[in-house]
Amino acid sequence: MSRPANDATSLHIDTSKPHPARMYDWFLGGKDNYPVDEAMGRQMLALEPGIPVMAKVNRAFMHRATRWLSSQGIRQFLDIGTGIPTEPNLHQVAQQSAPATRVVYCDNDPIVLAHAEALLNGSPEGAIDYVQADARDVDAILEHAGKTLDFSEPVALSMIALLHFVSDEDGAYELMSRLTGVLAPGSHVVISHLTADFHPEKAQKVDEMYKANTLTLAPRNRAQFSAFFDGLEIVEPGIVAAEAWHPELGEPVPGQEDIISAGYVAVGRKP
Structure with missing residues (x-):
């Protein structure tokens, strides 16, 4: 079990503007967020x-x-x-089934x-590591x-609620191509992604909120989402809303029957 290479005390946390991961934490009921994150979160809730x-449905899909x-x-x-840890984390779910599972987190x-x-606290049979890096720094991650x-x-390869923060201009598709290119046959890619297909007017207003706070948001339609899986075989049930992906594998999120998801999810297999 490794320890993170970077010292958290040497890193600057910018509390002058909202941060997507901290807003996600606030939506999930976490405490690792700041007033600026809550303020924008409340605007979005309005x-x-x-x-x-x-947010909880997306987490449950993972x-x-x-x-x-x-x-x-x-x-x-x-x-x-990875985002701010919210239990159960990915390694806890995976190691519950197979204690020898090896997990690397990146954020x-x-x-x-x-x-x-907290992320590195796993089973003694397995291995967990954490790398502090931007998702676009593929060489460092690998x-x-x-x-x-x-x-x-x-x-x-798990990319949960990440790629809609990477624009086409910033190389979202090139990023995926490089990552999937190094994966061995039999590997899988898991993606959840925001779309404007289901709530176009609300999505436009959220996009305006992000731009007003100098944040990147790139919701993609079904065809654009599907392109992330080029060269992969999308497994059943295909490209669906998060709550529709193998619901038998987990308990439903309270209240999910009252909402329409704002994103697509899918799992692809490398042949």
């Missing part, structure tokens, strides 16, 4: 009161996808865009690094992850 339920991947024999996970938020000790994961064997 527009769509169901956002906290949507749990179910991890259980399914474990049932398929996947014993290695690379989780990029660039100093608050996540400050909680890395170099560090390669100390824990064997990329000659299948790996599950």
